[in-house]
Amino acid sequence: MSIEWNARYAIGVPQIDEQHKELIEKFSNYMKVCAKGNQQDEIVKMLTFLEKYVEKHFNDEEELQTQIKYPKFQQHLNAHMEYKAKIKKLKTEIENEHLSITTIITTNKEILRWIINHIGKMDNEIAEYIKQNNIKV
């Protein structure tokens, strides 16, 4: 299970692309550390980072969508809110109980799947919209 930045993830907005790169890099390092043990501490650290990261990143993405009058803004906003709630829930659960390796693997897979799906699909649709409508960003 691993992930690396790939040019096809770029949406063409440097600020957002840099943030996506940072996220992928961070998550990839986290998975390497996790494989070596001490997962409980690492997963809490990762979720603390994610909680803070999405606050800024989602706000920036939402601002961009408002600015370009993105038609699927509401749908995207809902996905962001759902994800914020999911991170919060995961963090609370993880802080309060000792994790089994199965839970850690499932959680990591879930986070990874979300990153790939969200950047690769939903955020990519923003890139398509920008291109199709010749918007300067």
Ligand SMILES: [Fe+2]
């Ligand atoms: Fe997004």
